[in-house]
């Protein structure tokens with residue numbers, strides 16, 4: 206068991222996907238926020254891990270390899286975080302490559318959809334804001350729309366334009382739940398169902414998802430998340446216990462001052478859960 210006072214943040218983003226800080230800046234910020242163990246979990250890419258690992262060696266921070274895989278499950282998009290894998294693994298790398306491959310075409314279609322509303326240049330604006338051109342995300346569109354003055358903040362831009370049923374949303378087929386877990390496990394990592402409280406699905410559908418996730422070899426629920434409300438955390442803890450899953454914790458930090466959560470600033474892990482790190486060996 207790692208030191209009980211260790212502070213874990215096992216979910217955050219850099220410019221390798223839709224964060225705004227470089228991987229080194231994320232590591233430096235995590236150190237400043239008293240994080241002891243950090244996983245950088247960019248969307249569908251391992252691109253930031255080498256730089257983050259390099260930066261972490263000059264600090265006391267322990268860096269865990271991470272990724273957040275986009276998944277289509279029963280017509281819903283869900284996210285699966287992978288932790289502690291071998292980032293050179295060919296199966297994982299190939300899987301992530303196929304998941305990234307559709308993003309540019311999707312982004313072009315989002316640009317066309319927004320152009321039909323009279324908002325021009327959105328694809329170019331999003332692309333310009335992407336630190337990794339293989340990874341244009343809705344977040345980059347959101348930042349473009351805020352910069353254009355179309356909306357005042359990211360929350361309203363998503364609500365008005367970028368979520369299912371809204372004019373800038375484009376349906377997309379991501380990896381299957383089974384593929385995402387297979388890729389992570391092939392690389393020796395643990396699969397975590399990210400921010401389960403955030404999916405807009407009823408209680409019964411969420412239970413089906415958790416059941417499938419467990420059956421397919423998933424290891425943990427992200428019980429503590431920057432995207433969860435105070436009430437959701439104990440609910441997710443109860444589900445983790447019920448399904449015999451471990452519990453993970455992550456801020457889902459993307460950017461300073463964008464309304465999201467700060468690195469390392471989350472609720473405490475509920476005491477009835479077994480943390481995913483309970484048997485992690487190589488911690489300081």
Ligand code: AMP
Pocket residue numbers: 223248275341342343344359360363364459
């Ligand atoms: P994508 O992978 O391109 O579908 O973009 C998904 C990303 O959009 C998520 O990882 C979040 O960073 C961001 N996002 C999703 N919903 C919202 C929201 N309501 N407000 C702000 N950001 C959001």
Ligand code: MN
Pocket residue numbers: 218223248344459
């Ligand atoms: Mn994101």
Ligand code: MN
Pocket residue numbers: 273284399400
């Ligand atoms: Mn997510």
Ligand code: MN
Pocket residue numbers: 216217218273457
């Ligand atoms: Mn995330």
